[in-house]
Amino acid sequence: MLTDYVILAAMWLFGIAGFFLLIPRNNRRKGILSFMVFQGIIWLCDMPSFKYDLLSAPVRVLPKATDLTITINYLFYPVLFSIYYVNRRVNSSIPYRIIYYLFWVSSITLFDVILERYTNLLEYGRITWSGMWIYIGFIFFVSVLICNWFYKEELIRTKGSEPNDH
Template identity: 65%
Template sequence: MWINYVILVAMWLLGFIGLFLIIPRKNRRKGFLAFLMFQAIIWLCDMPAFTYGLLTAPVRELPKATDLPLTIDYFFYPVLFSIYYVNKRIKGSLWYRFTYFFIWITVITLFDIVLERYTDLLEYGILTWYGMWIYIGFLFYVSQVSCNWFFKDKTLFQAERCESS
């Protein structure tokens, strides 16, 4: 039982290390927006998934408050997405971008499978491992499209000059 809490603490430590050491200082704003965007999207998708039994989390940080695993869903996976989003190549070939996406989704799904199989942090209800792969891929894709849409217009970050007449 204590191993579950050790894993949760390790996720928090690795998450903070990832946020501040892997994401370059010049890209932190982009990384934090990606973090928040992924949190919003995973919240919308995980509420029904946990409510209808697709996933369960027997060991949680706040068991009487919510059925959702807060560390996994609202900190660790968003950190992984922000690292992914900041470090992806925009001008790479389509094959490279697909491979990069595929590898990230596969590694995160493998981590998720290990959590499900060897801990009480996650349990798959109706979902299988390939359903989880599709689910995580969907979350990453929608979050990436949303972040790309937000960062598309560079004038959003430039101060407007007021001309007095």
């Protein structure tokens, strides 16, 4: 039980520190946007997942208010995603990008599975590790699409002739 809370505290600490240390200053806005997009998507997806017992979180923050895990969904994974999104190389080859994507999704799944197995922070119900891999991959993919849309629009707009037109 104590271990669980230590891990939760560590996730808050490393999450916040990671956001400030691993996202370059000039990309902070992009970091915040990707953080928020991922957070919104994962929260939306986790509502039905938790409701239909795909997984649960026995030890969590604010246990009376919600059964969902705030530490992981609200902070830690969104930070990891924003680190992924900001630091990815946009102009690299497609195989490189796929490997980069799979590396991140697989690492987070591995982390998730370890949490499930050795702590009380997560408990898989009907979902398996492979299901979780697809689940996280899906949320990553959707979030990347939304963030790309956001910045593509901006690119077109700033290239336009009226920079002050908003």
